Amino acid sequence: MTFDWSVIWQALPELLKGARLTVLIALAGLAGGLVIGFAAGLARAYGNVVLNAIAFVYVEIIRGTPIIVQVMFIYFALPILADIRINPLAAAIIAIIVNAGAYIAEIVRGTFLSIHKGLREAGLALGLPFWKVLLYIIGPLAFRRMIPALGNQFIVSLKDTSLFIVIGVGELTRQGQEIMAANFRAVEIWSAVAMLYLIMTGVLTLILRVTEKRMRIL
Amino acid sequence: MSIVEFKKVTKRFGQVTILDEVDLSIEPGEKVVLIGPSGSGKSTLLRCINALEEINGGDLIVDGISVKGSGRMVRLIRQEAGMVFQQFNLFPQMTALQNVAFGPHRVRGETRQEARSQALAMLAKVGLADRVNNYPSELSGGQQQRVAIARALAVKPKLMLFDEPTSALDPELRHEVLRVMQALAEEGMTMIVVTHEMAFARKVGTRLIFMEGGKIAVDGPPRELLENPQNPRLKEFLQHVA
Numbered sequence: 001m002t003f004d005w006s007v008i009w010q011a012l013p014e015l016l017k018g019a020r021l022t023v024l025i026a027l028a029g030l031a032g033g034l035v036i037g038f039a040a041g042l043a044r045a046y047g048n049v050v051l052n053a054i055a056f057v058y059v060e061i062i063r064g065t066p067i068i069v070q071v072m073f074i075y076f077a078l079p080i081l082a083d084i085r086i087n088p089l090a091a092a093i094i095a096i097i098v099n100a101g102a103y104i105a106e107i108v109r110g111t112f113l114s115i116h117k118g119l120r121e122a123g124l125a126l127g128l129p130f131w132k133v134l135l136y137i138i139g140p141l142a143f144r145r146m147i148p149a150l151g152n153q154f155i156v157s158l159k160d161t162s163l164f165i166v167i168g169v170g171e172l173t174r175q176g177q178e179i180m181a182a183n184f185r186a187v188e189i190w191s192a193v194a195m196l197y198l199i200m201t202g203v204l205t206l207i208l209r210v211t212e213k214r215m216r217i218l
Numbered sequence: 219m220s221i222v223e224f225k226k227v228t229k230r231f232g233q234v235t236i237l238d239e240v241d242l243s244i245e246p247g248e249k250v251v252l253i254g255p256s257g258s259g260k261s262t263l264l265r266c267i268n269a270l271e272e273i274n275g276g277d278l279i280v281d282g283i284s285v286k287g288s289g290r291m292v293r294l295i296r297q298e299a300g301m302v303f304q305q306f307n308l309f310p311q312m313t314a315l316q317n318v319a320f321g322p323h324r325v326r327g328e329t330r331q332e333a334r335s336q337a338l339a340m341l342a343k344v345g346l347a348d349r350v351n352n353y354p355s356e357l358s359g360g361q362q363q364r365v366a367i368a369r370a371l372a373v374k375p376k377l378m379l380f381d382e383p384t385s386a387l388d389p390e391l392r393h394e395v396l397r398v399m400q401a402l403a404e405e406g407m408t409m410i411v412v413t414h415e416m417a418f419a420r421k422v423g424t425r426l427i428f429m430e431g432g433k434i435a436v437d438g439p440p441r442e443l444l445e446n447p448q449n450p451r452l453k454e455f456l457q458h459v460a
């Protein structure tokens with residue numbers, strides 16, 4: 001067979017549309033996932049028994065089930081249970097938020113607890129309330145240590161968006177699938193799709209590298 | 219009025235009693251040196267004063283406030299009782315200046331500018347005017363401990379707690395920290411110091427307390443006790459540290 005570049009050029013506008021949606025789902029999902037992840041991670045690390053238990057159950061349920069099952073549940077089961085309508089894009093974003101949130105919670109818990117206990121005592125001994133010790137002393141140190149693990153999670157979540165093909169979200173993989181179904185050019189289309197994912201994860205990696213460099217890792 | 223008053227203070231870790239109904243009053247201006255075998259509860263006693271450890275029995279009044287009070291009351295106590303740790307515990311992401319300015323700014327609510335100028339003055343006082351922009355990792359142990367002292371002093375405490383401030387330092391670096399502490403004592407600061415530096419105890423201390431088995435075994439003037447210890451276990455302890 002011959003590799004026909006023109007197939008890719010023709011498909012590119014549709015593929016880029018898909019890639020845009022992939023980026024949108026990943027960005028919105030990860031932004032939400034960071035919020036949930038910090039809340040759940042801090043609840044695990046420092047919360048009272050109740051908060052800790054809630055966060056623990058959340059993390060274990062999410063880590064213990066496949067993301068594809070989670071998005072199916074959100075898209076098909078939740079509307080029945082809660083009597084709400086949910087569109088595929090919203091379901092996809094919620095799935096990333098909930099899924100990434102659980103993994104980020106573990107990252108947050110681990111890094112906050114890895115900061116030397118003496119620093120927490122030094123902050124408290126100055127007369128600061130504990131939340132300010134977290135905000136000004138432990139948090140900034142933990143955040144630096146978190147960057148590599150967070151970066152990893154960002155890349156995983158970005159690629160996980162391809163699974164949302166199952167609920168018909170027009171993200172990159174879905175677009176590739178549809179074009180391929182019309183023209184049967186599997187080699188060109190999947191090569192192009194793979195390249196686009198690589199470019200997105202590559203940019204992400206680059207941003208993380210720069211962030212890591214600019215912060216003194218302590 | 220006493221600045222620190224232990225009233226039958228008991229502290230337990232699990233089943234183990236570390237402080238056993240300790241009574242102790244410390245007056246403003248006193249320089250109390252706390253000695254005793256490892257594990258005798260010296261650090262615990264110190265950490266009860268600023269409520270880093272919660273007491274299980276009795277009461278402990280610091281500058282008129284009980285350590286058993288609300289979170290806000292406990293924070294007031296901590297602002298009046300500065301602490302210096304054996305391991306320095308400087309904030310590694312901050313320069314010396316930022317470490318010292320942190321308390322005035324975040325705890326006392328001074329403006330950044332005001333906090334900065336106070337921090338500069340405090341660092342000059344501990345002899346580190348030329349190291350203000352260095353990070354802790356760029357400083358020697360003795361310099362780090364002097365920054366830590368400046369950081370505690372910058373909050374303007376009435377009382378300073380030192381937990382083995384020179385134990386993590388090489389012998390040749392100890393004197394620079396001890397000198398700063400002596401200068402502080404000469405200014406009239408109330409100090410409670412856990413240390414094995416007997417020369418410091420003799421020269422600077424106004425009161426020596428020997429702890430043993432969760433109790434205060436000996437309490438008296440340092441010079442007398444060091445030259446002529448009556449308590450046999452203090453005598454034995456002094457032979458080991460000397």
Ligand SMILES: Nc1ncnc2c1ncn2[C@@H]1O[C@H](COP(=O)(O)OP(=O)(O)O)[C@@H](O)[C@H]1O
Nearest residue numbers: 231232236254255256257258259260261262263
């Ligand atoms: N957080 C803790 N949990 C349990 N035991 C502790 C804790 N902190 C100290 N201890 C125990 O309390 C005793 C007194 O400790 P400490 O006050 O540090 O003694 P010192 O400073 O005189 O060496 C030791 O036996 C120590 O093991």
Ligand SMILES: [Mg+2]
Nearest residue numbers: 260261262382
């Ligand atoms: Mg100790």
